[in-house]
Amino acid sequence: MKIGIVGGTGDIGEGMAMRLSPLFDVIVGSREKDKAEATCELGTETLRKRGQKCSLTGVSNQQAVDDADIVILAIPYKHLIGTLDTLDGFDGKIVITPVNPMEKRDFFTYIPPPEGSAALLLKSLLPPTARICTAFNTIAANRWKLLDVDLHYSVPVCGDDAAAKQQVMGVVNHISKLQAFDAGPLAASHLVECLTPLLLNIARYNKMKDVGIQFH
Amino acid sequence: MKIGIVGGTGDIGEGMAMRLSPLFDVIVGSREKDKAEATCELGTETLRKRGQKCSLTGVSNQQAVDDADIVILAIPYKHLIGTLDTLDGFDGKIVITPVNPMEKRDFFTYIPPPEGSAALLLKSLLPPTARICTAFNTIAANRWKLLDVDLHYSVPVCGDDAAAKQQVMGVVNHISKLQAFDAGPLAASHLVECLTPLLLNIARYNKMKDVGIQFH
Numbered sequence: 001m002k003i004g005i006v007g008g009t010g011d012i013g014e015g016m017a018m019r020l021s022p023l024f025d026v027i028v029g030s031r032e033k034d035k036a037e038a039t040c041e042l043g044t045e046t047l048r049k050r051g052q053k054c055s056l057t058g059v060s061n062q063q064a065v066d067d068a069d070i071v072i073l074a075i076p077y078k079h080l081i082g083t084l085d086t087l088d089g090f091d092g093k094i095v096i097t098p099v100n101p102m103e104k105r106d107f108f109t110y111i112p113p114p115e116g117s118a119a120l121l122l123k124s125l126l127p128p129t130a131r132i133c134t135a136f137n138t139i140a141a142n143r144w145k146l147l148d149v150d151l152h153y154s155v156p157v158c159g160d161d162a163a164a165k166q167q168v169m170g171v172v173n174h175i176s177k178l179q180a181f182d183a184g185p186l187a188a189s190h191l192v193e194c195l196t197p198l199l200l201n202i203a204r205y206n207k208m209k210d211v212g213i214q215f216h
Numbered sequence: 217m218k219i220g221i222v223g224g225t226g227d228i229g230e231g232m233a234m235r236l237s238p239l240f241d242v243i244v245g246s247r248e249k250d251k252a253e254a255t256c257e258l259g260t261e262t263l264r265k266r267g268q269k270c271s272l273t274g275v276s277n278q279q280a281v282d283d284a285d286i287v288i289l290a291i292p293y294k295h296l297i298g299t300l301d302t303l304d305g306f307d308g309k310i311v312i313t314p315v316n317p318m319e320k321r322d323f324f325t326y327i328p329p330p331e332g333s334a335a336l337l338l339k340s341l342l343p344p345t346a347r348i349c350t351a352f353n354t355i356a357a358n359r360w361k362l363l364d365v366d367l368h369y370s371v372p373v374c375g376d377d378a379a380a381k382q383q384v385m386g387v388v389n390h391i392s393k394l395q396a397f398d399a400g401p402l403a404a405s406h407l408v409e410c411l412t413p414l415l416l417n418i419a420r421y422n423k424m425k426d427v428g429i430q431f432h
Binding site for chain 2: 106107109110152156181182183184185187188190191192194195197198199201202204205206211212213214215216
Protein backbone atom coordinates (compact mmCIF):
# COMPACT_ATOMS: atom_id res chain seq x y z
CA MET A 1 0.00 0.00 0.00
CA LYS A 2 1.24 3.48 -0.89
CA ILE A 3 0.80 6.31 1.57
CA GLY A 4 1.28 9.85 0.30
CA ILE A 5 2.05 12.63 2.75
CA VAL A 6 1.09 16.11 1.56
CA GLY A 7 3.28 18.51 3.55
CA GLY A 8 5.65 15.64 4.19
CA THR A 9 8.65 17.89 4.84
CA GLY A 10 6.87 19.78 7.63
CA ASP A 11 7.33 19.15 11.32
CA ILE A 12 4.70 16.44 11.66
CA GLY A 13 4.92 15.05 8.12
CA GLU A 14 8.60 14.30 8.44
CA GLY A 15 8.16 12.28 11.63
CA MET A 16 5.17 10.45 10.16
CA ALA A 17 7.21 9.51 7.09
CA MET A 18 9.96 8.05 9.29
CA ARG A 19 7.50 5.98 11.30
CA LEU A 20 5.48 4.82 8.28
CA SER A 21 8.21 4.08 5.73
CA PRO A 22 9.48 0.85 7.28
CA LEU A 23 5.87 -0.43 7.12
CA PHE A 24 4.46 1.02 3.90
CA ASP A 25 5.63 2.61 0.66
CA VAL A 26 5.73 6.28 1.65
CA ILE A 27 5.60 9.10 -0.86
CA VAL A 28 6.69 12.39 0.70
CA GLY A 29 5.14 15.42 -0.97
CA SER A 30 6.24 19.02 -0.75
CA ARG A 31 5.63 22.26 -2.62
CA GLU A 32 9.31 21.94 -3.53
CA LYS A 33 10.18 18.51 -4.86
CA ASP A 34 13.91 19.06 -4.08
CA LYS A 35 13.08 19.52 -0.41
CA ALA A 36 11.02 16.30 -0.39
CA GLU A 37 13.90 14.42 -1.99
CA ALA A 38 16.38 15.78 0.58
CA THR A 39 14.03 14.79 3.44
CA CYS A 40 13.73 11.27 2.03
CA GLU A 41 17.50 10.91 1.58
CA LEU A 42 18.12 11.96 5.16
CA GLY A 43 15.28 9.78 6.43
CA THR A 44 16.49 6.71 4.54
CA GLU A 45 20.00 7.23 5.93
CA THR A 46 18.71 7.62 9.51
CA LEU A 47 16.63 4.46 9.25
CA ARG A 48 19.47 2.54 7.56
CA LYS A 49 21.75 3.35 10.51
CA ARG A 50 19.07 1.92 12.77
CA GLY A 51 19.08 -1.27 10.71
CA GLN A 52 15.62 -0.52 9.31
CA LYS A 53 14.73 -0.86 5.65
CA CYS A 54 12.34 1.71 4.28
CA SER A 55 10.63 2.93 1.15
CA LEU A 56 10.69 6.74 0.96
CA THR A 57 10.22 8.72 -2.25
CA GLY A 58 10.29 12.53 -2.43
CA VAL A 59 7.87 14.11 -4.90
CA SER A 60 5.61 17.15 -5.38
CA ASN A 61 2.44 17.39 -3.31
CA GLN A 62 0.40 16.66 -6.45
CA GLN A 63 2.44 13.55 -7.19
CA ALA A 64 1.96 12.41 -3.58
CA VAL A 65 -1.79 12.58 -4.14
CA ASP A 66 -1.67 10.95 -7.56
CA ASP A 67 0.52 7.98 -6.61
CA ALA A 68 -0.96 7.16 -3.19
CA ASP A 69 -3.73 4.84 -2.07
CA ILE A 70 -4.04 6.84 1.14
CA VAL A 71 -3.21 10.55 1.34
CA ILE A 72 -2.35 12.20 4.67
CA LEU A 73 -2.76 15.98 4.78
CA ALA A 74 0.07 16.84 7.20
CA ILE A 75 -0.43 20.58 6.90
CA PRO A 76 -1.29 23.29 9.43
CA TYR A 77 -4.92 24.41 9.46
CA LYS A 78 -4.04 27.87 8.16
CA HIS A 79 -2.65 26.33 4.96
CA LEU A 80 -5.48 23.85 4.39
CA ILE A 81 -7.53 25.88 1.89
CA GLY A 82 -4.45 27.32 0.14
CA THR A 83 -2.84 23.91 -0.32
CA LEU A 84 -6.01 22.23 -1.59
CA ASP A 85 -6.50 25.05 -4.12
CA THR A 86 -3.31 23.83 -5.82
CA LEU A 87 -4.18 20.12 -5.85
CA ASP A 88 -6.64 17.79 -7.55
CA GLY A 89 -6.99 14.05 -8.18
CA PHE A 90 -8.73 13.20 -4.90
CA ASP A 91 -11.57 11.27 -6.57
CA GLY A 92 -12.02 7.95 -4.79
CA LYS A 93 -8.90 8.44 -2.62
CA ILE A 94 -8.76 7.79 1.09
CA VAL A 95 -7.75 11.14 2.63
CA ILE A 96 -6.65 11.44 6.25
CA THR A 97 -6.96 14.79 8.02
CA PRO A 98 -4.97 15.24 11.24
CA VAL A 99 -5.71 18.99 11.00
CA ASN A 100 -6.74 20.92 14.12
CA PRO A 101 -8.19 24.42 13.80
CA MET A 102 -6.97 26.09 16.98
CA GLU A 103 -5.48 29.32 18.25
CA LYS A 104 -3.41 30.43 21.17
CA ARG A 105 -5.22 33.22 22.99
CA ASP A 106 -4.80 33.37 26.80
CA PHE A 107 -4.83 29.59 26.43
CA PHE A 108 -5.07 27.22 23.48
CA THR A 109 -8.61 26.96 22.22
CA TYR A 110 -10.57 25.36 19.40
CA ILE A 111 -11.70 27.73 16.63
CA PRO A 112 -13.59 25.61 14.09
CA PRO A 113 -14.62 26.99 10.70
CA PRO A 114 -18.34 27.60 9.95
CA GLU A 115 -18.56 24.03 8.58
CA GLY A 116 -18.06 22.76 12.17
CA SER A 117 -14.60 21.18 11.91
CA ALA A 118 -11.55 21.02 9.68
CA ALA A 119 -12.82 17.64 8.51
CA LEU A 120 -16.16 19.07 7.34
CA LEU A 121 -14.41 22.04 5.73
CA LEU A 122 -12.22 19.52 3.89
CA LYS A 123 -15.34 17.66 2.79
CA SER A 124 -16.65 20.88 1.22
CA LEU A 125 -13.35 21.33 -0.66
CA LEU A 126 -12.88 17.78 -2.03
CA PRO A 127 -14.97 15.88 -4.59
CA PRO A 128 -17.84 13.87 -3.04
CA THR A 129 -16.12 10.58 -3.89
CA ALA A 130 -13.10 11.38 -1.65
CA ARG A 131 -13.16 9.07 1.37
CA ILE A 132 -12.20 11.39 4.22
CA CYS A 133 -11.13 10.14 7.65
CA THR A 134 -10.03 12.14 10.69
CA ALA A 135 -7.01 10.55 12.42
CA PHE A 136 -3.63 11.22 14.05
CA ASN A 137 -4.82 14.56 15.48
CA THR A 138 -3.24 14.19 18.90
CA ILE A 139 0.20 12.75 18.21
CA ALA A 140 2.75 15.54 18.73
CA ALA A 141 5.39 16.17 16.06
CA ASN A 142 8.17 15.43 18.53
CA ARG A 143 6.70 12.04 19.34
CA TRP A 144 6.56 11.07 15.68
CA LYS A 145 10.24 11.98 15.40
CA LEU A 146 11.57 10.21 18.50
CA LEU A 147 11.90 6.85 16.80
CA ASP A 148 13.21 5.15 19.94
CA VAL A 149 10.09 6.05 21.90
CA ASP A 150 7.05 3.80 21.62
CA LEU A 151 3.80 5.60 20.88
CA HIS A 152 1.51 4.34 23.65
CA TYR A 153 -1.45 6.39 22.53
CA SER A 154 -5.05 6.05 21.42
CA VAL A 155 -6.05 7.44 18.04
CA PRO A 156 -9.73 8.30 17.54
CA VAL A 157 -10.77 7.91 13.89
CA CYS A 158 -13.87 9.50 12.32
CA GLY A 159 -15.31 8.94 8.87
CA ASP A 160 -18.45 8.15 6.89
CA ASP A 161 -17.00 5.47 4.58
CA ALA A 162 -16.85 2.27 6.67
CA ALA A 163 -14.33 0.46 4.46
CA ALA A 164 -12.02 3.49 4.32
CA LYS A 165 -12.24 3.88 8.09
CA GLN A 166 -11.33 0.22 8.59
CA GLN A 167 -8.32 0.62 6.33
CA VAL A 168 -7.17 3.77 8.17
CA MET A 169 -7.63 2.05 11.55
CA GLY A 170 -5.51 -0.81 10.22
CA VAL A 171 -2.72 1.62 9.28
CA VAL A 172 -2.93 3.25 12.74
CA ASN A 173 -2.71 -0.12 14.48
CA HIS A 174 0.47 -1.00 12.54
CA ILE A 175 2.40 2.01 13.86
CA SER A 176 4.35 1.49 17.10
CA LYS A 177 1.86 0.92 19.95
CA LEU A 178 -0.86 3.18 18.55
CA GLN A 179 -4.40 1.91 19.04
CA ALA A 180 -7.20 3.08 16.78
CA PHE A 181 -10.72 3.73 18.08
CA ASP A 182 -13.76 4.35 15.93
CA ALA A 183 -14.99 7.78 17.04
CA GLY A 184 -18.03 7.91 14.78
CA PRO A 185 -19.00 9.72 11.58
CA LEU A 186 -17.03 12.56 10.00
CA ALA A 187 -19.46 15.06 11.56
CA ALA A 188 -18.14 14.02 15.01
CA SER A 189 -14.60 15.16 14.08
CA HIS A 190 -14.87 18.41 16.08
CA LEU A 191 -14.80 16.31 19.28
CA VAL A 192 -11.47 14.85 18.14
CA GLU A 193 -9.93 18.04 16.75
CA CYS A 194 -10.52 19.91 20.01
CA LEU A 195 -8.45 17.36 21.97
CA THR A 196 -5.25 18.98 20.76
CA PRO A 197 -5.78 22.43 22.33
CA LEU A 198 -6.77 20.61 25.55
CA LEU A 199 -3.55 18.57 25.48
CA LEU A 200 -1.49 21.70 24.78
CA ASN A 201 -3.12 23.44 27.77
CA ILE A 202 -2.40 20.44 29.97
CA ALA A 203 1.23 20.39 28.83
CA ARG A 204 1.55 24.11 29.52
CA TYR A 205 -0.14 24.26 32.93
CA ASN A 206 1.49 21.09 34.27
CA LYS A 207 4.95 21.70 32.82
CA MET A 208 4.80 18.56 30.68
CA LYS A 209 5.94 17.90 27.12
CA ASP A 210 4.10 16.33 24.20
CA VAL A 211 1.10 15.12 26.19
CA GLY A 212 -0.89 12.35 24.54
CA ILE A 213 -4.10 10.51 25.29
CA GLN A 214 -5.30 6.99 26.00
CA PHE A 215 -8.84 5.70 26.18
CA HIS A 216 -9.64 2.63 28.24
CA MET B 217 -13.00 18.98 55.20
CA LYS B 218 -16.69 18.76 54.36
CA ILE B 219 -17.79 17.97 50.83
CA GLY B 220 -21.43 18.61 49.93
CA ILE B 221 -22.96 16.83 46.96
CA VAL B 222 -25.95 18.58 45.41
CA GLY B 223 -27.90 15.87 43.59
CA GLY B 224 -26.17 13.31 45.79
CA THR B 225 -28.88 10.68 45.34
CA GLY B 226 -28.55 10.71 41.54
CA ASP B 227 -26.66 8.20 39.48
CA ILE B 228 -23.28 9.92 39.66
CA GLY B 229 -23.72 11.64 43.03
CA GLU B 230 -24.37 8.36 44.82
CA GLY B 231 -21.19 6.76 43.52
CA MET B 232 -19.18 9.89 44.32
CA ALA B 233 -20.49 9.87 47.88
CA MET B 234 -19.39 6.24 48.35
CA ARG B 235 -15.90 6.94 47.03
CA LEU B 236 -15.48 10.21 48.96
CA SER B 237 -17.00 9.35 52.33
CA PRO B 238 -14.17 7.16 53.62
CA LEU B 239 -11.83 10.11 52.92
CA PHE B 240 -13.86 13.22 53.76
CA ASP B 241 -17.00 14.21 55.64
CA VAL B 242 -19.61 13.89 52.91
CA ILE B 243 -22.96 15.66 53.00
CA VAL B 244 -25.39 14.17 50.53
CA GLY B 245 -28.01 16.64 49.32
CA SER B 246 -31.30 15.91 47.59
CA ARG B 247 -34.51 17.75 46.81
CA GLU B 248 -36.05 15.21 49.19
CA LYS B 249 -34.15 14.96 52.47
CA ASP B 250 -35.67 11.51 53.18
CA LYS B 251 -34.16 10.16 50.00
CA ALA B 252 -30.74 11.56 50.94
CA GLU B 253 -30.98 9.93 54.37
CA ALA B 254 -31.91 6.57 52.84
CA THR B 255 -28.99 6.79 50.39
CA CYS B 256 -26.61 7.53 53.26
CA GLU B 257 -27.93 4.67 55.39
CA LEU B 258 -27.48 2.22 52.52
CA GLY B 259 -24.06 3.65 51.68
CA THR B 260 -22.84 3.46 55.26
CA GLU B 261 -23.98 -0.17 55.48
CA THR B 262 -22.29 -1.10 52.18
CA LEU B 263 -19.02 0.50 53.26
CA ARG B 264 -19.24 -1.05 56.76
CA LYS B 265 -19.52 -4.52 55.20
CA ARG B 266 -16.36 -3.73 53.25
CA GLY B 267 -14.64 -2.84 56.51
CA GLN B 268 -14.54 0.87 55.63
CA LYS B 269 -15.46 3.65 58.00
CA CYS B 270 -17.26 6.59 56.49
CA SER B 271 -18.96 9.88 57.25
CA LEU B 272 -22.18 10.24 55.26
CA THR B 273 -25.01 12.61 56.19
CA GLY B 274 -28.23 13.00 54.21
CA VAL B 275 -29.67 16.52 53.99
CA SER B 276 -31.49 18.89 51.62
CA ASN B 277 -29.59 20.33 48.68
CA GLN B 278 -29.56 23.73 50.43
CA GLN B 279 -28.09 22.21 53.60
CA ALA B 280 -25.44 20.46 51.49
CA VAL B 281 -24.38 23.87 50.18
CA ASP B 282 -24.56 25.57 53.58
CA ASP B 283 -22.56 22.98 55.54
CA ALA B 284 -19.85 22.18 52.96
CA ASP B 285 -16.42 23.63 52.28
CA ILE B 286 -16.57 22.24 48.76
CA VAL B 287 -19.84 21.75 46.87
CA ILE B 288 -20.10 19.32 43.96
CA LEU B 289 -22.99 19.90 41.56
CA ALA B 290 -23.74 16.29 40.60
CA ILE B 291 -26.73 17.18 38.46
CA PRO B 292 -27.55 16.70 34.79
CA TYR B 293 -27.08 19.74 32.57
CA LYS B 294 -30.80 20.03 31.89
CA HIS B 295 -31.44 20.57 35.61
CA LEU B 296 -28.59 23.03 36.21
CA ILE B 297 -30.53 26.28 35.94
CA GLY B 298 -33.63 24.88 37.68
CA THR B 299 -31.65 23.53 40.62
CA LEU B 300 -29.61 26.70 41.12
CA ASP B 301 -32.82 28.77 41.08
CA THR B 302 -33.77 27.02 44.33
CA LEU B 303 -30.40 27.44 46.09
CA ASP B 304 -28.27 30.23 47.57
CA GLY B 305 -25.34 30.52 49.97
CA PHE B 306 -22.59 30.03 47.40
CA ASP B 307 -20.63 33.14 48.48
CA GLY B 308 -16.96 32.22 48.89
CA LYS B 309 -17.62 28.48 48.42
CA ILE B 310 -15.56 26.22 46.24
CA VAL B 311 -18.04 24.80 43.69
CA ILE B 312 -17.14 21.88 41.44
CA THR B 313 -19.01 21.41 38.16
CA PRO B 314 -18.77 17.99 36.48
CA VAL B 315 -21.65 19.06 34.22
CA ASN B 316 -21.52 18.30 30.48
CA PRO B 317 -23.97 19.98 28.10
CA MET B 318 -24.46 17.32 25.46
CA GLU B 319 -27.12 15.64 23.36
CA LYS B 320 -27.56 12.39 21.57
CA ARG B 321 -28.38 13.07 17.93
CA ASP B 322 -27.06 10.61 15.33
CA PHE B 323 -24.09 10.50 17.72
CA PHE B 324 -23.32 12.17 21.03
CA THR B 325 -22.28 15.77 20.58
CA TYR B 326 -21.44 18.83 22.63
CA ILE B 327 -24.12 21.53 22.75
CA PRO B 328 -22.78 24.32 24.93
CA PRO B 329 -24.96 27.21 26.10
CA PRO B 330 -24.35 30.73 24.68
CA GLU B 331 -21.93 31.40 27.57
CA GLY B 332 -19.56 28.85 25.98
CA SER B 333 -19.68 26.03 28.53
CA ALA B 334 -21.68 24.77 31.50
CA ALA B 335 -18.91 26.20 33.72
CA LEU B 336 -19.31 29.72 32.28
CA LEU B 337 -23.12 29.43 32.47
CA LEU B 338 -22.67 28.48 36.14
CA LYS B 339 -20.42 31.50 36.64
CA SER B 340 -23.24 33.72 35.35
CA LEU B 341 -25.66 32.13 37.83
CA LEU B 342 -23.52 32.21 41.00
CA PRO B 343 -22.26 35.20 42.99
CA PRO B 344 -18.86 36.50 41.82
CA THR B 345 -17.17 35.30 45.02
CA ALA B 346 -18.03 31.65 44.28
CA ARG B 347 -14.81 29.78 43.43
CA ILE B 348 -15.86 27.58 40.53
CA CYS B 349 -13.78 24.66 39.26
CA THR B 350 -14.53 22.19 36.47
CA ALA B 351 -13.63 18.61 37.46
CA PHE B 352 -14.78 14.97 37.36
CA ASN B 353 -16.46 15.42 33.95
CA THR B 354 -15.28 12.16 32.41
CA ILE B 355 -15.74 9.60 35.20
CA ALA B 356 -18.76 7.45 34.35
CA ALA B 357 -21.43 6.84 37.00
CA ASN B 358 -20.81 3.09 36.88
CA ARG B 359 -17.12 3.56 37.60
CA TRP B 360 -17.85 5.66 40.68
CA LYS B 361 -20.12 2.89 41.92
CA LEU B 362 -17.86 -0.13 41.29
CA LEU B 363 -15.95 0.30 44.54
CA ASP B 364 -13.70 -2.70 43.87
CA VAL B 365 -12.43 -1.18 40.64
CA ASP B 366 -9.55 1.28 40.81
CA LEU B 367 -10.10 4.51 38.92
CA HIS B 368 -7.01 4.71 36.71
CA TYR B 369 -8.04 7.95 35.05
CA SER B 370 -6.85 11.50 34.50
CA VAL B 371 -9.06 14.36 35.67
CA PRO B 372 -8.59 17.73 33.95
CA VAL B 373 -9.42 20.62 36.30
CA CYS B 374 -10.22 24.18 35.17
CA GLY B 375 -10.68 27.28 37.31
CA ASP B 376 -9.68 30.92 37.81
CA ASP B 377 -9.01 30.79 41.58
CA ALA B 378 -5.56 29.22 41.97
CA ALA B 379 -5.99 28.25 45.63
CA ALA B 380 -9.41 26.70 45.02
CA LYS B 381 -8.03 24.79 42.05
CA GLN B 382 -5.15 23.44 44.14
CA GLN B 383 -7.62 22.27 46.80
CA VAL B 384 -9.83 20.56 44.21
CA MET B 385 -6.83 18.88 42.61
CA GLY B 386 -5.85 17.65 46.08
CA VAL B 387 -9.29 16.10 46.55
CA VAL B 388 -9.09 14.45 43.11
CA ASN B 389 -5.66 12.99 43.87
CA HIS B 390 -6.99 11.42 47.10
CA ILE B 391 -9.62 9.34 45.29
CA SER B 392 -8.57 5.88 44.16
CA LYS B 393 -5.91 6.22 41.41
CA LEU B 394 -7.32 9.43 39.93
CA GLN B 395 -4.73 11.95 38.81
CA ALA B 396 -5.57 15.65 38.54
CA PHE B 397 -4.21 17.85 35.73
CA ASP B 398 -4.49 21.62 35.61
CA ALA B 399 -6.35 22.28 32.34
CA GLY B 400 -6.27 26.07 32.57
CA PRO B 401 -8.76 28.83 33.37
CA LEU B 402 -12.51 28.35 33.72
CA ALA B 403 -12.97 29.68 30.17
CA ALA B 404 -11.14 26.56 28.90
CA SER B 405 -13.81 24.29 30.41
CA HIS B 406 -15.52 23.65 27.05
CA LEU B 407 -12.46 21.60 26.03
CA VAL B 408 -13.02 19.39 29.07
CA GLU B 409 -16.81 19.18 28.90
CA CYS B 410 -16.73 17.98 25.29
CA LEU B 411 -14.59 14.96 26.25
CA THR B 412 -17.66 13.16 27.54
CA PRO B 413 -19.62 13.00 24.26
CA LEU B 414 -16.37 11.83 22.59
CA LEU B 415 -15.96 9.05 25.18
CA LEU B 416 -19.61 8.02 24.78
CA ASN B 417 -19.13 7.82 21.00
CA ILE B 418 -16.00 5.72 21.45
CA ALA B 419 -17.84 3.40 23.83
CA ARG B 420 -20.71 3.06 21.37
CA TYR B 421 -18.73 2.53 18.17
CA ASN B 422 -16.18 0.16 19.73
CA LYS B 423 -18.62 -1.82 21.88
CA MET B 424 -16.91 -0.75 25.10
CA LYS B 425 -18.31 0.26 28.48
CA ASP B 426 -17.57 3.30 30.63
CA VAL B 427 -14.61 4.54 28.63
CA GLY B 428 -12.28 6.87 30.51
CA ILE B 429 -9.22 8.91 29.66
CA GLN B 430 -5.58 9.18 30.63
CA PHE B 431 -3.09 11.88 29.72
CA HIS B 432 0.61 11.10 29.65
